[in-house]
Amino acid sequence: MQYQSNLNEQQLIDLAVNQYFGNVDKKDLEAVLNCFHDNAMLTVQTAFTQHEGKQNIGRMFKDFFDSYDVIVHRDFTYTVDETNGRIVASFIAELKDSEGNMSYLHNTNFWRIRDNKFQEVYVYMSGENPLV
């Protein structure tokens, strides 16, 4: 599906990295969900796990936030396709659970933006999927 987006390059980066991942790392669920359309879809492609609709995406993030004391996304590399409302970022996800165990993932996200929010998000993970 090709969507129409009204965001420019810097706004696409801001949406994906600051508004989305910045608020994931702060565990601010409302701000995270504000990045998605009501009928958005988030797919972890490397695990064939799909979350359809804001409500299901919210449930998944709540469980994710409860599972880790510390969540950090860093070292982003962007590929930005302003014409088509698409942005890709590779990054390191650093997760610390309640027992102090650390996980490091080298992931890639693909976002497709309709208007000014996520319509489709695809996650490719280098390791086990924590977004269940």
Next chain:
Amino acid sequence: MSQYPYEYYVDIVTKQYFHGVDNFEIGRVLDCFHKDAVLQVMTSNTLHDGIDAINMMFTGLFETNSRIWHGNFIHTVDIKRQSICSQFSVEVTSRDEGLLRYENCNRFYLEEGKYKKVYVYMSGENLLK
């Protein structure tokens, strides 16, 4: 820095690289890479460093499988950063395991119109050994 148009990135990925892979044309595939390019499979932490290592990997892939198909592409192209990230389906008929299907993505980073770094994520077992 040379500026290549949007369609150059789509064409090198689909019409040259994956067309070459799907038709077992090793020369066409290797023409896409710089000599010191690296190809890394992120989902299995497998690194192929340099054109000789990449050549060896593809030779093994071609010997192991009788049919390879890449399609259903969706591209994200960034001319300024000389990169293209592609999502796609893969069907492979393995000589040992029969038909395998994957939903993969690749991140390609180019310099002067050729691949310098390629990162691969696979939805199943690593084929690029």
